[in-house]
Amino acid sequence: MIKKSGSANWKGGLKDGSGTVSTESGVLDKVNYGFNKRFEGEAGSNPEELIAAAHASCFSMALSMILGEAGLTADDIATSATVSLEQKDGGFAVTKSHLVLEAKVPGASEEDFMKAANAAKEGCPISKLLNAEITLDAKLA
Structure with a gap:
């Protein structure tokens, strides 16, 4: 079993706090977040962008693995994820994660590429974690 950790510290009330x-690796080290950054578009980090980055990176690695199992190696896998936070059932919920992929995979047919991309969408560990609709737009360059 592999375990990774992150931590958060909060001071004050919801809107004025x-x-x-931070992450175990130190990549994030006391990065600021707050209500304005999360709900009002102020520059800075928020939980949803961290989930989006995790989903995009996990999906990209899963796709690389699946392509490799088919004897293919990508020159480039560029993935972005957009996570939707919506008011639901009297609170908020992450309801969607939309992946956008553009990849260069020498020797891959469109059919094989789409099969691999959809398998990665369904099988990457972060996709499995999310209780949300996951959609994908994929383009083989």
């Missing part, structure tokens, strides 16, 4: 988020 602020927090920091």
Whole structure:
């Protein structure tokens, strides 16, 4: 079993408070987040963008693995994810994660590429974690 950790610290009330988020690796080290950054578009980090980055990176690695199992190696896998936070059932919920992929995979047919991309969408660990609709737009360059 592999375990990774992150941490957060929050001070104050919901709207007037602020927090920091850190990761075990140190890639994030006391990065500020808060209500304005999450709900009002102020520049800075928020939980949803961290989930989006995790989903995009996990999907890309899963796709690389699936392509490799088919004897293919990507020159480039560029993935972005957009996570939707919506008011639902008296609170908020992450309801969607939309992946956009553009990849260069020498020797891959469109059919094989789409099969691999959809398998990665369904099988990557972060997709399995999310209780949300996951959609994908994929383009083989």
